[in-house]
Amino acid sequence: MPRKVTKRRTQVQRTSSMRMRLIGATIESLVGRGYAHTTTVEVCRRAGVTRGALLHHFEDLSALFEASLEWLYDDMGRSSAADAPDAATTDARQFIEQMWSAVAREDFKAVIEIWLAARNDTALARRLQAAISRLGATVSPELNPDIRRLFGGGARAISYFLLVRETMIGMALGRAVTPGGELGHERRVLDLLAALAPSPKVSRSSV
Amino acid sequence: MPRKVTKRRTQVQRTSSMRMRLIGATIESLVGRGYAHTTTVEVCRRAGVTRGALLHHFEDLSALFEASLEWLYDDMGRSSAADAPDAATTDARQFIEQMWSAVAREDFKAVIEIWLAARNDTALARRLQAAISRLGATVSPELNPDIRRLFGGGARAISYFLLVRETMIGMALGRAVTPGGELGHERRVLDLLAALAPSPKVSRSSV
DNA sequence: AATGTTACATACACGCGTGCATGTATTTGC
DNA sequence: GCAAATACATGCACGCGTGTATGTAACATT
Numbered sequence: 027m028p029r030k031v032t033k034r035r036t037q038v039q040r041t042s043s044m045r046m047r048l049i050g051a052t053i054e055s056l057v058g059r060g061y062a063h064t065t066t067v068e069v070c071r072r073a074g075v076t077r078g079a080l081l082h083h084f085e086d087l088s089a090l091f092e093a094s095l096e097w098l099y100d101d102m103g104r105s106s107a108a109d110a111p112d113a114a115t116t117d118a119r120q121f122i123e124q125m126w127s128a129v130a131r132e133d134f135k136a137v138i139e140i141w142l143a144a145r146n147d148t149a150l151a152r153r154l155q156a157a158i159s160r161l162g163a164t165v166s167p168e169l170n171p172d173i174r175r176l177f178g179g180g181a182r183a184i185s186y187f188l189l190v191r192e193t194m195i196g197m198a199l200g201r202a203v204t205p206g207g208e209l210g211h212e213r214r215v216l217d218l219l220a221a222l223a224p225s226p227k228v229s230r231s232s233v
Numbered sequence: 234m235p236r237k238v239t240k241r242r243t244q245v246q247r248t249s250s251m252r253m254r255l256i257g258a259t260i261e262s263l264v265g266r267g268y269a270h271t272t273t274v275e276v277c278r279r280a281g282v283t284r285g286a287l288l289h290h291f292e293d294l295s296a297l298f299e300a301s302l303e304w305l306y307d308d309m310g311r312s313s314a315a316d317a318p319d320a321a322t323t324d325a326r327q328f329i330e331q332m333w334s335a336v337a338r339e340d341f342k343a344v345i346e347i348w349l350a351a352r353n354d355t356a357l358a359r360r361l362q363a364a365i366s367r368l369g370a371t372v373s374p375e376l377n378p379d380i381r382r383l384f385g386g387g388a389r390a391i392s393y394f395l396l397v398r399e400t401m402i403g404m405a406l407g408r409a410v411t412p413g414g415e416l417g418h419e420r421r422v423l424d425l426l427a428a429l430a431p432s433p434k435v436s437r438s439s440v
Numbered sequence: 441a442a443t444g445t446t447a448c449a450t451a452c453a454c455g456c457g458t459g460c461a462t463g464t465a466t467t468t469g470c
Numbered sequence: 471g472c473a474a475a476t477a478c479a480t481g482c483a484c485g486c487g488t489g490t491a492t493g494t495a496a497c498a499t500t
Contacts, residue, residue: 037446037497044447060353062269065487078449081489141410142349146267185425188418193396196403203348211395218392222429244467244476251477272457285479288459 045083045093047073052094056136061143088153095140095157102128118176119220122190125165126216129194135202137161165191178224186224193219252290252300254280259301263343268350295360302347302364309335325383326427329397332372333423336401342409344368372398385431393431400426 035043051072055064066087070077084090106124128134144151144158163169167177167184177187197212242250258279262271273294277284291297313331335341351358351365370376374384374391384394404419 035497040447040496058353060349062350063353067487076449077488079447082446082448086489138406139349142267142346143269145410145412146265146270182425185421188422189400189425192403192407192422193399194403195406196399196401199345199402199406200399203352205352214392215395215399218389218396242467247466247477274457283479284458286477289476289478293459 041083044075044079047075048080048083048090049094049097052090053098053133053136056094056139057132061139064139088150091140091143091150092153092157094136095154095161098133098137099157099161101133102131105131118223121173121176122216122220125190125194126197126212129198130201130212132201134198138199138202182224186222190219248290251282251286254282255287255290255297256301256304259297260305260340260343263301263346264339268346271346295357298347298350298357299360299364301343302361302368305340305344306364306368308340309338312338325430328380328383329423329427332397332401333404333419336405337408337419339408341405345406345409389431393429397426 048069051069052064054072055068059068064087066077066080069090070080073080080090084093106128109120109124109127140154141158144154165173167173167187173187174184177183193215197209197215200209200212255276258276259271261279262275266275271294273284273287276297277287280287287297291300313335347361348365351361372380374380374394380394381391384390400422404416404422407416407419
């Protein structure tokens with residue numbers, strides 16, 4: 027009889043797959059039960075492993091949250107990129123849709139949970155500071171030149187981008203606190219936002 | 234020597250002041266430490282009373298959260314009303330500012346914490362359902378006729394209001410997760426929002 | 441193939457929060 | 471003023487989560 031395929035795995039394979047299982051279970055738990063209920067016991071129950079495994083790969087819960095946040099950040103980037111078959115985004119409107127697709131997924135509730143938790147726990151905040159500010163930098167018109175390229179660098183353009191960003195966050199929070207998902211008004215707001223874009227068809231940089 | 238002024242208080246005085254102390258301590262704790270750390274012990278420590286007092290006035294923590302949310306809701310209404318010296322709000326722009334003043338205060342983090350907590354705890358959600366939906370109704374263009382009166386009942390007007398609402402929530406979350414308060418970009422977004430209002434000077438209902 | 445190292449599992453002790461079951465002052469009604 | 475009710479305070483038992491210490495199996499190195 028053939029040997030089990032899952033056997034004879036190398037150490038790095040075991041480590042990376044175990045870490046992914048734990049990160050996945052953490053995100054699931056954050057989405058389903060929130061930060062407070064996302065304990066080592068709960069995560070391990072979902073992952074189907076013992077606490078020993080978790081404590082072996084992550085020195086404590088905060089390390090697991092950090093890894094989960096990093097993974098979420100990377101995966102949001104991946105799903106946004108999947109939206110744009112072209113190499114680079116060229117249109118502000120497209121950028122908005124990508125941003126929305128990154129934020130509308132239910133995983134984003136995990137991000138919000140972690141944000142709040144970091145705000146409420148100084149030690150956790152210190153640990154997550156780098157990851158969080160990295161995330162913040164990508165949606166900052168000052169720090170992300172792509173935003174100025176797509177939206178324009180003028181005062182009005184930047185204000186418009188900020189409006190877009192805050193609206194996204196607002197709708198994301200709405201999804202996070204609403205069990206059903208699919209709020210209905212979101213598409214309307216998104217469309218209005220697109221319609222309000224300053225100089226939508228003018229492709230030359232007039233600033 | 235004169236008797237202490239705080240003595241000889243009637244039962245209803247004691248009850249109402251004690252309940253307010255506990256509600257205040259709860260909100261403080263929610264703002265400062267978040268939902269997870271807002272325990273009966275923590276609340277009583279802040280209020281300077283024992284757990285016996287809390288359990289006497291509220292059957293459990295969820296009852297305290299319900300009372301706190303109700304109070305926050307009422308107080309947000311009060312602070313909004315304080316913004317408008319006139320009896321009723323007559324201007325959409327003014328309405329926006331009032332909405333912002335209600336949402337920009339740091340207490341609103343307590344509301345967000347409770348929302349998330351209710352989403353994460355079915356039992357708490359059941360208990361808070363009435364209060365939460367009451368809050369939601371006041372910012373729903375379908376359920377609150379005042380909104381249609383101020384913004385207009387047309388599709389575009391309603392979409393605009395929804396945009397305003399989601400933006401408020403987004404900025405409120407930003408304040409909730411940012412220690413310092415005062416984000417700086419908020420006024421820019423608010424001003425842009427006001428500038429984007431459809432038919433700002435037309436006071437007759439054209440719908 | 442033997443030995444060191446890594447990947448997990450198990451078990452114990454501790455702190456913390458909760459609910460309940462009392463106890464003791466105040467008020468209130470008569 | 472006296473009994474009943476109310477407003478609190480105190481103490482105990484329990485569950486749950488954490489950190490650590492220790493064990494065992496799987497892999498790597500030579």
